[in-house]
Amino acid sequence: AQSVTQPDIHITVSEGASLELRCNYSYGATPYLFWYVQSPGQGLQLLLKYFSGDTLVQGIKGFEAEFKRSQSSFNLRKPSVHWSDAAEYFCAVGDNDMRFGAGTRLTVKP
Amino acid sequence: DTGVSQNPRHKITKRGQNVTFRCDPISEHNRLYWYRQTLGQGPEFLTYFQNEAQLEKSRLLSDRFSAERPKGSFSTLEIQRTEQGDSAMYLCASSLDNGSEQFFGPGTRLTVL
Secondary structure, eight states: OOEEEOOOSEEEEETTSOEEEOOEEEOSSSOOEEEEEEOTTOOEEEEEEEOSSOSEEEOGGGOEEEEEGGGTEEEEEESSOOGGGOEEEEEEEOSSSOEEOOOEEEEEEO | OOSOEEEOSEEEEOTTOOEEEEEEOOTTOOEEEEEEEOTTSOOEEEEEEETTEEEEEOTTSOTTEEEEOTTSSOEEEEESSOOGGGOEEEEEEEESSTTSOOEEOOOEEEEEO
């Protein structure tokens, strides 16, 4: 069965610092992998996705993620965090019946 | 605005009542999805449609839940005999086809008293 684990419930980083959010997945075949962001009162917005090909994926807002099959991971990174990045981040796997992780809440300190 | 819209945005109901939510997808999108999100959790898949055909239903979708997409455009999700455990955010998403990005609506927040 497909599933997603986001080990960090809450992360706090200083503005300008680098960020890495962890995601581990379980999937029987080559997965479709996604990162979404959800701000308070806003809908989920897709940051990036991996279907195949280059394992380093670039997304919107300066985010990137790297697919590592050997580690079943798809970690999200950003070199320099902005205060507006404070939000809830969800990793997801699958296609039609997507499975989401429980989310990581990001707080950005000034 | 041509995004996914959901109505109502908020619904408060008493236990045992029936409620119905509506989702209007992006107009050219063939696929429509329903998810449920509870506090502190990620969205959980409920069901999806390809045009008017309902192709998959999660075990989370008990027999009190029914979803329709009669003309392959908007969709409704009805919950009969609501229970307090049904309190959640109900999210709708749409996509062009299989594997395409799913665009999410703002959700309908249901509170069952």
